[in-house]
Amino acid sequence: MAESKRMNRRTFIGNSSKFIAATAILPMGLSHPVFAKSPKTKLKIAMVGTGIRGTSTWGKELVEYYGDFVEMVGLCDSNYKRLEVAKKRIGTSAKTYEAKDFDLMIKETRPDSVIVTTTDSAHEKYIVRAMELGCNVISEKPIATEVDHCQRILDTEVRTGQKVDVTFNVRYMMESDAIKKIILSGDLGKIISIDFQEYLDVNHGASYYRRWHGKIKNSGSLLVHKASHHFDMVNWLLDAEPLEVKATGRLAYYGNNNSFRGRNCRTCTFQNKCKFYWDMTKSKNSMELYGKCEDVDGYFRDGCVWDNEIDSYDTSVVEVLYNNGTILNYSMNAFMPYEGQRISLTGEKGRLDVRIFARQPWKTDHSIELRLSKNFGDSITWGITPPKGGHGGADDKMKDMLLKPNQPDPLNKRAGSRAGILSSLIGIAARQSIETGEKIEVLKLIRFPKK
Ligand SMILES: NC(=O)c1ccc[n+]([C@@H]2O[C@H](COP(=O)([O-])OP(=O)(O)OC[C@H]3O[C@@H](n4cnc5c(N)ncnc54)[C@H](O)[C@@H]3O)[C@@H](O)[C@H]2O)c1
CATH class of the missing domain: 3.40.50.720 (NAD(P)-binding Rossmann-like Domain)
Structure with a gap:
């Protein structure tokens, strides 16, 4: 039986000579972008x-x-x-x-x-x-x-x-970098399947249902708005394209799943009773950017999470078959007591488990924990903590890539329209599958130009 050990990265390097070569590709943080000179013209x-x-x-x-x-x-x-x-x-x-x-x-x-x-x-x-x-x-x-x-x-x-x-x-986040490098190292062998669980808590999850995102006509559902990040991450990690999508989904919690509702929190008569009551007047920023602009378009930033017109699924399971044979099993739930993700990749030679903790109600040692287990071999765990900055520093790295000239891109993080479309299409296909009960062939939805 593989013995699992808990160790920090330093101990791991010291103990496991077998993995030393791989440490160069382990989650050390992203390489610092090269210094980019100011271009002559902006x-x-x-x-x-x-x-x-x-x-x-x-x-x-x-x-x-x-x-x-x-x-x-x-x-x-x-x-x-x-x-x-x-x-x-x-x-x-x-x-x-x-x-x-x-x-x-x-x-x-x-x-x-x-x-x-x-x-x-x-x-x-x-x-x-x-x-x-x-x-x-x-x-x-x-x-x-x-x-x-x-x-x-x-x-x-x-x-x-x-x-x-x-x-x-998401491609620029530390965990994405770590997973991609481990896949490229060959330690897991060919990736056979991926389990990806997205946990949105009652704060973050509800924030989508307060805003325009809760209505499919605005966001294409959370399967497009939110999960397109995750579908793209998997497409990019595997360097593969989706063939078939089968999904099940429900609006099980928000929307019409409550006995009372109002138009928006500030005018609601159920403020004392509703667990989702949010006093937007306490946020100067939100009042300026949204509250004081409401009369122009009638958009309420503190909309009711129980609005009968909400139709975006808050509970969903999506299966994707890729053109390299890998199977993705994805799930999202938007009303959990805690936030985060669990991503597991099963390869021919082993398994990588990644647990991402974000805004947990309890303390964790690291906000990201990884475990790499080899078939018939060792299992090692280590933790990483992303730096401060938008989305764990990922926003800045992405802006460097898109706005500074001549940025190196060894992991192919810069994403074009094909990547954007394939990720959206998985979400759209999932929506279609939920609505029809059918399995959807993704590449039949679109005519890509010949490469
Ligand atoms: N990559 C990320 O991590 C990330 C994070 C947050 C938001 N986003 C994306 O950014 C976009 C904006 O999100 P947000 O949170 O800023 O929403 P928001 O509601 O704060 O802003 C949307 C803006 O678009 C304007 N708008 C709506 N319809 C318009 C139209 N037809 N023509 C011109 N303007 C229009 C609205 O008036 C509003 O000012 C979304 O696509 C969202 O998915 C991405």
Whole structure:
């Protein structure tokens, strides 16, 4: 029987000469990006969708830390009040445009790239139009929420010769780096199956149901909005493409699964009774960016988690068969007492178990624990703790890759439209499978141009 030992990484290196060669590829943290010199001309950027992601990660942080590389030239949003709040917060003199004037923004400001950070279902419209007007695109995930959106993006990319980057920051997380390197080392042999469990707790999970994400028409469901991160991670780890998807899902907790409901927390008569009551007035940021802009579009950032119109599944199981034979068994639950992930890869030679703890209600030694077990051999565990910064430092690494010139990319982390579309299509296929009970052939949903 393999004896399992708990040890830190130093002990592990000392004890296991067999694995010493592999330590070079173990979770040491990501290599530091090479120093990038300021280019002679800066990348001119316009952004559409000035909500929290646009204002922070792709706004303020760009202006503050990437000023040598990029120049923000235009901002656009369907909510003119939010647009002005965003401009102030970002700290830019870029001109602002309402959504109906998107074309005018491109014409007047001539950006090289357009960053798309609107609600998910609006991504396609701006991605396509930006390319038609001669711009490259950096799109937040998911690239698209519907099959026809995916096709139009692909066709436009081919027709215009412009390029889309998709912001899969999960590829830049420490655990992703560690898993990818272990797979590439060959220690596990060929990967036969992956079990991936996504745990969203009653805070994080509920936050989706308070916002636009709870409605499929906006987000394509959490299977597209949220799980596209995870499907892309698996596609990228395996360097393989999905063939078949079969899924089961339910809205088992939020939405109409309660006896009372209101419009939004601030006006609700059940504040004392509801466990999900959130006093948004205590968040100055949220009040400025959303609360004071409500009259323009009627969007409530503190929407009711029991809204009868919520239809995005909070409980789902998805099976994916890949073109290299690997089987993925994925599950997501959005109302758990704790948060995190459990990812296990079973290969011909062994198994890798990864447990990610995030915002746990109890203390853990590390926020990520890994166990590598060899068939008929040892089992070793170690922990890693990601640095501070958006998504464990992953956002900064991704921005370096996308915004600084000549960044090395040995693990192929930079993701284009094909990766974006394949991850969205797994979620869309899962949705179709839930609705029809059928197994969905993913590559039949789309016509990829010949490579
Ligand atoms: N990669 C990540 O880790 C990560 C994290 C958060 C959000 N995101 C993505 O970023 C995007 C924005 O999310 P958010 O949390 O900032 O949401 P948000 O609600 O704060 O912002 C969305 C903005 O889009 C605007 N908008 C909506 N429809 C529009 C339209 N048709 N035209 C122009 N503007 C429109 C809204 O007015 C709002 O200002 C989403 O696609 C989301 O999936 C990614």
